Amino acid sequence: MSPRDTLTVEIPSRWVGPLRISGNAIDDEVEVPLATYESPLWPSVGRGARVSRMIEGGIRATLLDARMARSSLFVAPDAAGAFAADQVLHEREEELREAVAGTSRFARLIDVHTEVVGNLLFVRYALTTGDASGHNMVTHAAEALQALILSWDLGLEYGSISGNYCTDKKPSAVNGDLGRGRRVVADILIPHDVLEKTLRTDAKRMVDLVVRKNLVGGTIAGSLRSANAHYANMLLAIYLATGQDAANIVEGSQGITYAEEREEGLYFSCSLPHLIVGTVGNGKHLAHVDEALERLGCRAEREPGANANRLAAIIAATVLCGELSLLAAQTNQGELMRAHRSMERGRGSAAQRPAGTPGEEAQS
């Protein structure tokens, strides 16, 4: 391997914010790092962050669940055999729990979900994995569980360590229904004057757009369990900057933006049902990642999982900032491209542009 074969790819990155975030996993003002080739994303998230700072409590992030899942595939002679084995699995769940606990200090089995298709038995294990996203932990656990189950002589044969009912890095419904990663909702109530001055829109236009574009447009596009404008953009940028396995933006891209017009202003929310995130593990040892996590306050001494919960809340709030800003721009004919062109001209100096110039990225 010649020296030219080992190198690093440098992605432009910038800290944006701070965002004001409160909730059951964080109560703080934090700047967020966004690594992206699409520089208009910076001022876009920045505008949302500005809104968050104008409001008591800022963006509220509610963390609802945390788990990682892996499904293994077993092959029985027929459906009766698969079902018989399935029943034994549930009867002996305690043994499965012990086997998982033996593979890691942090891994704990919290759910075993099965599905029989013909003679195929899919077994989906869900684990808590502390501050790790848990990809490797759950695969190790699945390996141990599969070996254990096969040793029980239930008439099963090895099918695959992963049966795609997990599901990793593919769009799915199962992750929404059964959970995988952090389930988190970010929401905010934006007064009418902030909407007008900072976002140049109003509550009715925002709600109309959320319904028509995200929900109806998403429906005809066939966007499975998903209705948003561009979660993937924010996720990619913050995933790269914090050492996440960024291929998990595939699942992350599935989420629902929901808004209501109220007397006090606009209620605006981003629900991310399966946000994969970790503060330890692969990629987290790199210097810039370590630094980023430190600066985000995700390196503190906390109970296992709390740092990752905090990071999940921060990421959800970041998604909300970018989603809010892009949608606001799209309520106005022509604004998106005007901002984009101004950004293109001033590439590299977005931060110097006058406040109120969103520079939305054009995509989505």
Add this chain to the structure above:
Amino acid sequence: MSPRDTLTVEIPSRWVGPLRISGNAIDDEVEVPLATYESPLWPSVGRGARVSRMIEGGIRATLLDARMARSSLFVAPDAAGAFAADQVLHEREEELREAVAGTSRFARLIDVHTEVVGNLLFVRYALTTGDASGHNMVTHAAEALQALILSWDLGLEYGSISGNYCTDKKPSAVNGDLGRGRRVVADILIPHDVLEKTLRTDAKRMVDLVVRKNLVGGTIAGSLRSANAHYANMLLAIYLATGQDAANIVEGSQGITYAEEREEGLYFSCSLPHLIVGTVGNGKHLAHVDEALERLGCRAEREPGANANRLAAIIAATVLCGELSLLAAQTNQGELMRAHRSMERGRGSAAQRPAGTPGEEAQS
């Protein structure tokens, strides 16, 4: 903005291969750059590349289509009004074509697809965009088209420049049915002895796994228009290394792995119906990107689109290498984690490991 706010994120990267690829967009041996925090991906793709070099013609990549799409949303008073406007749009399609041609040297309108939902009119424009992925080109075009259509006084109001029926960076069915990006299939016929020696598996086990895991497992996971193990991993790594907007791995992750057992060996294919890729535009001016595209042979003097077609073919072949290698490993109980653990121990020196040690990444 303090200096610490502008920086670059460094993603570990390695050139892997070479891959032997032939087809209607390329006939060459090329190494491919993979930027990733998940280093086991390198030997995994490398093993697939080794297979490609053992076979006459290697991986064949067939490019079937190229286009970029954006949908705009118009609001009519009712469905009758939306439909009347819809009909005018198709009658005056020539004017739409001219308007698009006026926005760029490369943009050409090739399809206008509409859908009416109640009083909402979604208009999906498809363009050829030369060697650019075309995100900006199509948004510029959509802006011009929307202004033009609104000027026709058809009783329409502005809804949104993007109506999510495009669809960008969200899982969808529409991109598969109507196209967006490059449509490309990579396939290969692998003799039985290569399967056995290099991939340590056989044709029957591979076909069984493809059907049970990708197709059946994908079906119960709810993987819309998708059946594969981990396209997203390879896409992310090569997207980052070649300056693509990597959030497009969301669409890219939707694709179908299909295999057949034949007398001569295993027929194995990866179909990517909407692979977003460009060799010019955002992110392509960075030094390491420019170098990577040059080394991939995607900076040659060719007709517009041909460099991007070549890159699409290379990417599809890379996806096939990683998909093939992971699936082969998963046919054997325990192989995935053994390889992964060996890789973990030897992190950073994967290339020095003996040939035949796949070091598959554990995910998916």
Add this chain to the structure above:
Amino acid sequence: MSPRDTLTVEIPSRWVGPLRISGNAIDDEVEVPLATYESPLWPSVGRGARVSRMIEGGIRATLLDARMARSSLFVAPDAAGAFAADQVLHEREEELREAVAGTSRFARLIDVHTEVVGNLLFVRYALTTGDASGHNMVTHAAEALQALILSWDLGLEYGSISGNYCTDKKPSAVNGDLGRGRRVVADILIPHDVLEKTLRTDAKRMVDLVVRKNLVGGTIAGSLRSANAHYANMLLAIYLATGQDAANIVEGSQGITYAEEREEGLYFSCSLPHLIVGTVGNGKHLAHVDEALERLGCRAEREPGANANRLAAIIAATVLCGELSLLAAQTNQGELMRAHRSMERGRGSAAQRPAGTPGEEAQS
């Protein structure tokens, strides 16, 4: 076969309405026949019909498209072979058109859509089929086309006369994107006082419910290209009464209810992108079916397709009536079950109940 083996199943049926309907396929007042074991459906649709008669023009039904589709499957040696054949198909489309015209007086080929997956070539033919729903017509045509294409020696083998990319009686996205059956939208603008007096609700509550239940609830349920409360109920009842192949309610069940609160009242719409319907063909020769079609005005001398268009418009309006009435009931806590229980007590005499007692069916 003993006599007891051949019999008829008697489904309770009732004519409901009349509905006031206008649009590009009908301008009339018609009663509609509903055959169902779920008798609360009658007063439910009846309440919607009453609303339609209180409004100038009543329910507007806009017919946007009509076609029937069948996909055949061909097997090539590889993707390059499949793509080469695909190109020939499009070059020789004129010959395909002639072949179709030769199979029926009414069948006309209007679209050939292909998709290549690995070495598999799916060819989806779309035909106009006059007043027939076209199931048999399109299968005859597909048979002729497949034989013709195989005779061209393109290296293809027979895969299947139907490749499931049609798609018949399965939920799908392709039927929405490419069309199958009638595409029709029914909509209505309901003044505030009618909402209050006849439907006991208001515009804001209706819009909130449509968004929260149909669009958001539908999204988390994974309702592909679909967002409604219970289209399937109305479709089944009128399909059975008019001799349709009622298994096509599967596709019919996919549709979108969309509503807007306006100064003048509630805009309410039901979009049915692929409503399969015919006025001639299988099942239409039975006496009660013939009578029903006659009474619906669908036996008149009209150009081919116009009777089926009229029937499609009537069915869409019927769907709107039932959807409107159920949703209105669901805006009020407890109303649905109160009405249902009253209906249960008075089963068989629903028509005698005082006006304003909806008797909604409980499902959905």
Add this chain to the structure above:
Amino acid sequence: MSPRDTLTVEIPSRWVGPLRISGNAIDDEVEVPLATYESPLWPSVGRGARVSRMIEGGIRATLLDARMARSSLFVAPDAAGAFAADQVLHEREEELREAVAGTSRFARLIDVHTEVVGNLLFVRYALTTGDASGHNMVTHAAEALQALILSWDLGLEYGSISGNYCTDKKPSAVNGDLGRGRRVVADILIPHDVLEKTLRTDAKRMVDLVVRKNLVGGTIAGSLRSANAHYANMLLAIYLATGQDAANIVEGSQGITYAEEREEGLYFSCSLPHLIVGTVGNGKHLAHVDEALERLGCRAEREPGANANRLAAIIAATVLCGELSLLAAQTNQGELMRAHRSMERGRGSAAQRPAGTPGEEAQS
């Protein structure tokens, strides 16, 4: 209401079989009633039944689960409020269980599944409902539960008695992941000579067709959690004949046909994850329904649910017969239409045709 307004719709019906069925809910030979306008369905199912009688044990039906679900929608001020209420719901689940038990002798709450989207709280209740399909039972229970929960003053407001996360009569993923109705798999192992003589095909061609058409074709069609040829046809016919709410074929149409080529023959299976079926309740009091259920052996004195389980097993076996026969016909070019045309000519006398003439219906 004039006399002509109340009538019955007569659907042609025939008893087909007998089918040989064994498993955990039945061990018997039964004929099945099929009411349909599509008469080719009779010989099609009949051919499958013939196969079942040639094999020891016939079709095996495995019943895996039984439940009915309804989701209610509550509206909180924000996500934090929705989540707080969600937690209380789970803490007080015992009270919920009691409330359900108070609404019916048979209803028992077995699962409460919640999902938060923004400030919206969807609560999905799952109940066992004895021999009833449970539509009304679960709606009554949901009404009681919703009133109870609202009385707890958790800051929630009434959203809807049904929030579409149930899901009734719409395609969905949630019913597959969480269950609704009976989960049942029918499978059979068919010796090579039976395949050849009775079905005129072989194991390899059948497996190829199942993979290419149902799985791959279904995938590109966007058939959510579904891969079959025509379950809806068989379901409609037997639902109508047994007094089921036939609109539930929408959910029933989602299921997976999976096959394997084995040394002993063809393993062929039909998995129906959410088959809605009941032997008491709406529609079951009609004379012909009562007679049909009696003849099917579903009126016996058994523990609650066992008669409905038996019916579910019979229906799944019927689905298998029709699916097997149609797919076998589609492995042979031209067979489907030949049979269909012969059937058309002999309409009304299918039973007199020589054995071995399948007369497959042409659809799907």
